[in-house]
Amino acid sequence: MTTFVDRVELHVAAGSGGHGCASVHREKFKPLGGPDGGNGGRGGDVILVVDQSVTTLLDYHHSPHRKATSGRPGEGGNRSGKDGQDLILPVPDGTVVQDKDGNVLADLVGQGTTYVAAEGGRGGLGNAALSSARRKAPGFALLGVPGGMQDIVLELKTVADVALVGYPSAGKSSLISVLSAAKPKIADYPFTTLVPNLGVVTAGSMVYTIADVPGLIPGASQGKGLGLEFLRHVERCEVLVHVLDTATLESDRDPVSDLDMIEEELKQYGGGLDRRPRMVVLNKIDVPDGKDLAEMVRPDLEARGYQVFAISAVAHIGLKELSFALAEVVGQARAAKPKEEATRIVIRPKAVDDAGFTVVREDDGLYRVRGEKPERWVRQTDFSNDEAVGYLADRLARLGIEASLMKAGARTGDGVAIGPEENAVVFDWEPTVMAGAEMLGRRGEDHRFDAPRPASQRRRDKQAERDESDQEFDDFNPF
Structure with missing residues (x-):
């Protein structure tokens, strides 16, 4: 029997970008033909995709660490590295993606819905891509960016139109088995249902889904029994159906008190469950005492405003009327629901005045620079190459970091860190009027890469040199 898992913590890591x-370029009679280093390939993404054939998160419970492949490095001859392959992770319909703090990142509903849980790192540019009119022969390339990493929580919330709620052994599993083609486990003892069951019901032209949620007991909203684990599966349902046992053998229970208890648990759980449309089903009227009790409590329940149905799931009594009544209520709920995209992905746009980085002076006097661009540029820099370091200095200066450091009060020799504490590049700041790379000279200019002169031009130059030499001899010849 397949184990049901509806909540897991998943550690995802995207692939890193390949180095540039x-x-x-070298060939016969053209030993220095210009830069031809290719770009590195992009790292693969980790993508969650809704697959309706998947009903549990069991695979991720056993294997919580998932990583996409990295991009390949670039090669000479303008050959770019191969991109890493995306890692596709199928998840059930109704999966909610959260971070470790409980913030919702995405609510995935509908076949094929996707969410990128971790983005692959950019591939580094080769020196061919870095060349320009001012930088004809770059002697460096950019490194690939490490792939994104994230710890996420996947939580499954069943997608259904109708939810059957009630005490254990109230007959919910029996009811869903006769209304639909679902085949749940049925037995006469508490907590028979250990996983939510989902069935499809057809009533005339209306087709709707119905979920059998595991039994609730007093204190379920505080974690008692199985209720807290599965109350989340009720959140998406449009209609709640109270299944009340009219033939219970427990002397301290009756249908009205059972209803009051379940209503209180729904209210305590929150999420608007206490405001959903409701119906009441009095089950087991095939038992003589059960039929008498149903007739006794029915007027009280109808006086509270509930639509009440007396049925027997075992004897198939009253099921047709219940099925069509549910179809009508579901149709009304669907019509009243605002038209909007079921899938919800949280997007946090940057502010319009966002400079792309921040400069903060810490208590120890260190100036820390944080920002997506400067941190990525630092990761792409080969610090063993002076030209690459100069290129980084140029980029940081154009972004405005040097001006911000001056504004923040930084002085010559002050420590500056770029990146988070656990992975920062720290250096002593030397303010300059020009970008640091310009102090090294005009980067990338090498006379060896100048185009060679044609043979005819070389012959004319040599003849001009001989003519000039003959003229000098004639000027000094006394004869």
């Missing part, structure tokens, strides 16, 4: 290549 620093290469020079």
Whole structure:
């Protein structure tokens, strides 16, 4: 029997980008033909995709660590590295994606809905892509960016139109088995149902889904019994149906008190469950005492405003009327529901005045620079290459970091860190008027990469040199 898992913690890591290549084109009679290093490939993403054939998160419970493949490095001859392959993770319909703090990142509903849980790292540019009119021969390439990593929580909330709620052994599993083609486990003892069961019901032209939620007991909203684990599966349902046992053998229970208890648990759980449309089903009227009790409590329940149905799931009594009544209520709920996208993905746009980085002076006097661009640029820099370091200095200066450091009060020799504490690049700041790379000279200019002169031009130059030499001899010849 397949184990049902509806909540897991998943550790995802995207693939890293491949490094760019620093290469020079060489061939016969053209030993220095210009830069031809290719770009590194992009790392693969980790993507969650709704697959309705998947009904449980069991696979991720056993294997919670998932990683996409990395991009390949670039090569000479302008050959770019191969991109990493995306990792597709199928999840059940109705999966909610949260971070470890409980913030909702995405609510995935509908076949094929996708969410990128971790983005692959960018591939580094090769020196061919870095060349320009001012930088004809870059002697460096950019490194690939590490892939994104994230710890997420996947929580499954059953997608159904109708939810059957009630005490254990009230007959919910029996009812869903006769209304639909579902085949739940049925037995006469508490907590027979250990997983939510889902069935499809057809009533005339209306087709709707019905879920059998595991039995609730007093204190379920505080974690007692199985209720807290499965109350989340009721949140998406449009209609709640109280299944009340009229033939219970427990002397301290009756249908009205059972209803009051379940209503209190729904209210305590929250999520608007206490405001959903409701119906009451008095089950087991095939038992003589059960039929008498149903007739006794029915007027009281109808006086509270409930639509009440007396049925027997075992004897198939009153099922047709119940099925069509549920179809009508579901149709009304669907019509009243505002038209909107079922899938909800949280997007947090940047502010319009966002400079792309922040400069903060910490208690120890260190100036820390944080921002997506400067941190990514630092990760892409090969610090063993002076030219690459100069290129980084140029980029940081154009972004405005040097000006911000001056504004924040930084002085020569002050420590500056770029990135978070656990993975920062720290250096002593040297303010300059020009970008640091310009102090190294005009980067990338190498006379060896100048185009060679044609043979005819070389012959004319040599003849001009001989003519000039003959003229100098004639000027000094006394004869």
